[in-house]
Each structure stands twice: as structure tokens, then as C-alpha cells.
Amino acid sequence: MIPSVESVYCDGCGCIRPVLYDRMPADERNDHDATDIVCGECHLVIATLHHPIAAKTAEQKASA
Numbered sequence: 001m002i003p004s005v006e007s008v009y010c011d012g013c014g015c016i017r018p019v020l021y022d023r024m025p026a027d028e029r030n031d032h033d034a035t036d037i038v039c040g041e042c043h044l045v046i047a048t049l050h051h052p053i054a055a056k057t058a059e060q061k062a063s064a
């Protein structure tokens, strides 16, 4: 589901840095899982991945 990327270009550092994935499970504010792609050096959030389709599919399977 999440591509296995090990480094990312960070605008804050101005170079390629090791990447961290910060997983945020669905809660009352967010109805689906999301994952922040974070610079391993300065912790700048490069991008946020959202997983609404995967969450909905799992929900529908559970209730079917």
C-alpha cells in the first residue's frame, strides 16, 4: 500500500534525506487512515498520504 521509498528530497534541508512514515489512524477528525511522509533530519512534512478507498473497502467487507 505504501511505496517502499527510503529517501526523499526535503525543501527545508535542500537535499535528499532519509524518510520517516508517520502513520495516523482514522479518528473522529479524520474518517480514514493517513500517513505523513516526514524528513528524517528536520521532520518537515513533505506530503501526506490519505487512504480513504482502502478504509471504505474494509468497512464494506466487514458489514457485508
Ligand SMILES: [Zn+2]
Pocket: 010, 011, 012, 013, 014, 017, 039, 040, 041, 042, 043, 044
Ligand atoms: Zn529536512
